[in-house]
């Protein structure tokens with residue numbers, strides 16, 4: 251089975267290609283650094299649901315471009331359609347990904363900002379280019395973490411390193427991410443997508459039921475906690491978006507100036 255489709259409205263911002271049991275979802279909005287719009291979250295959630303239901307799909311791969319994985323939420327789109335309810339596409343995408351029963355592989359090069367990093371906590375194998383730069387700058391935008399990263403970042407990275415990443419919001423490079431156990435391996439950017447495909451093919455050749463059970467058993471211990479954390483983060487995030495710090499931060503981004511939080 252080989253099938254390619256474009257998703258995400260008219261702009262083909264998400265490409266979906268299925269071949270030999272592997273569905274590859276490509277973030278394809280490079281001119282805007284693969285920042286994610288509501289339409290793209292809907293396309294990703296739809297594609298994951300299709301992949302989950304289709305028995306022929308055995309593995310999902312996420313990839314971006316050799317120069318950028320994702321700049322996180324599209325800030326202009328965010329302001330137009332703020333994610334103020336748990337049913338909005340971004341949270342639907344995160345719920346679908348975090349409970350996805352089949353293996354998920356990610357190939358990451360260049361900046362992986364915000365959800366570009368936090369979605370990786372829900373992927374099983376993560377391959378990164380040596381140019382990968384991860385960041386979770388929620389605080390700089392006056393909002394809180396999402397994707398259960400307030401639970402999973404301290405767990406994976408240790409509290410003080412998570413605090414540095416989530417409180418300062420500064421990028422950390424692939425080497426640090428490897429050392430902290432956030433990614434599986436580092437290769438040159440030109441080789442990342444090919445490596446992810448090779449590993450996905452290996453997974454696709456394995457017995458599906460056994461893989462599903464491995465994943466389920468590894469994750470079941472805290473599945474309820476992850477879901478509860480995501481729900482709480484979503485509620486807080488929605489509230490904070492309406493507060494002055496977020497307004498200042500988003501306004502500053504759009505006006506291409508530094509935000510001023512001195513009175514906030």
Ligand code: COA
Nearest residue numbers: 281282283285321322323324325326361363364365387388
């Ligand atoms: N939302 C909307 N547009 C974005 C964007 C975002 N999150 N990130 C980048 N873009 C746009 C820029 O506005 C610019 O558009 P323009 O060409 O129309 O002016 C274009 O993408 C290129 O971005 P630029 O900043 O010039 O690229 P860069 O290579 O210098 O830097 C990043 C890349 C990812 C480091 C930088 O764009 C960035 O920090 N983006 C914001 C990340 C962020 O805060 N995301 C929210 C997380 S919750």
